[in-house]
Amino acid sequence: MSSYSSKSAGYRGRFAPSPTGPLHFGSLVAAVGSYLQAHVHNGKWLVRIEDLDPPREQKGAASHIIQTLEGYGFEWDEEISYQSQRYELYQNALEQLIDNNDCFACECSRKKIVSHTESLGISPHIYPGICRNRSVSRFTSDAVRVKVLNRHISFTDLLQGDQRVGLTDEVGDFVIRRADGLYAYQLAVTVDDATQGITEVVRGSDLLSSTPHQYYLQQLLNYPHPDYLHLPLVINQAGEKLSKQSYARAIEIEGAALNLVQALQFLGQNPGDELSRATVKDVWEWAFENWQTGSIPPHSRNMLESLHE
Numbered sequence: 250m251s252s253y254s255s256k257s258a259g260y261r262g263r264f265a266p267s268p269t270g271p272l273h274f275g276s277l278v279a280a281v282g283s284y285l286q287a288h289v290h291n292g293k294w295l296v297r298i299e300d301l302d303p304p305r306e307q308k309g310a311a312s313h314i315i316q317t318l319e320g321y322g323f324e325w326d327e328e329i330s331y332q333s334q335r336y337e338l339y340q341n342a343l344e345q346l347i348d349n350n351d352c353f354a355c356e357c358s359r360k361k362i363v364s365h366t367e368s369l370g371i372s373p374h375i376y377p378g379i380c381r382n383r384s385v386s387r388f389t390s391d392a393v394r395v396k397v398l399n400r401h402i403s404f405t406d407l408l409q410g411d412q413r414v415g416l417t418d419e420v421g422d423f424v425i426r427r428a429d430g431l432y433a434y435q436l437a438v439t440v441d442d443a444t445q446g447i448t449e450v451v452r453g454s455d456l457l458s459s460t461p462h463q464y465y466l467q468q469l470l471n472y473p474h475p476d477y478l479h480l481p482l483v484i485n486q487a488g489e490k491l492s493k494q495s496y497a498r499a500i501e502i503e504g505a506a507l508n509l510v511q512a513l514q515f516l517g518q519n520p521g522d523e524l525s526r527a528t529v530k531d532v533w534e535w536a537f538e539n540w541q542t543g544s545i546p547p548h549s550r551n552m553l554e555s556l557h558e
């Protein structure tokens with residue numbers, strides 16, 4: 250544990266977009282929230298590109314995201330990190346879990362898992378333990394799952410409140426390295442947050458359900474737990490999360506100041522009319538002075554609702 254920075258070393262936050270498309274308003278909200286949290290704590294704010302899954306990525310998206318962040322006046326500390334350049338760290342963590350007998354090799358197909366869970370009458374999303382007693386070597390080419398023991402994960406989200414999840418019933422043995430050789434998101438994020446000394450994770454509440462996985466891996470790998478603050482999601486009129494997959498509109502640099510004001514409003518801040526013709530710099534100056542974590546509403550809603558509150 251001593252090799253990772255502790256909270257006393259100062260606040261460290263991050264924004265971690267996947268380069269699957271350009272930034273949209275939903276990702277802007279997450280960027281603004283994490284940036285201002287770092288700022289009010291006089292902390293560092295890191296940008297990490299989560300390019301872990303090449304088939305899902307869009308060519309040029311990472312540099313487009315970075316240009317957009319620049320155009321919106323974000324200033325990050327340290328060099329931008331890329332998950333695609335950090336495989337060695339993920340492999341080391343995987344080997345540590347293998348050496349500690351915390352995982353197993355699994356070659357179950359989706360079909361096999363579904364028929365097994367059907368026969369047991371349990372959810373097909375929970376791995377039914379078929380390969381659990383198999384051993385695993387560092388050189389396996391099968392998927393690797395972490396063993397989830399019968400325990401609960403409890404943590405208090407700074408915005409969403411107390412969380413308690415039964416790992417066995419609600420999560421199950423989850424994949425940390427896929428059969429195609431790619432490291433799973435849960436493992437990579439856990440390793441990155443720890444090795445980058447992140448003290449507070451501020452992100453969209455769609456990732457609240459991933460937090461127990463990450464919390465459990467932190468326990469197994471002897472990492473400190475960061476604090477978590479899951480922001481409300483921007484949803485569309487149909488109640489769906491704005492995402493690259495739902496073809497949310499990319500945000501343009503031309504409308505930066507107005508979009509920033511709207512992101513602040515969405516996060517429950519009250520910039521008022523004084524920013525109606527502001528520049529990007531004015532908006533940030535206002536936000537640095539006036540950001541109130543306690544004003545962020547926890548619930549997800551659409552943009553129109555947030556403007557009429």
Ligand SMILES: [Zn+2]
Nearest residue numbers: 355356357380
């Ligand atoms: Zn299996």
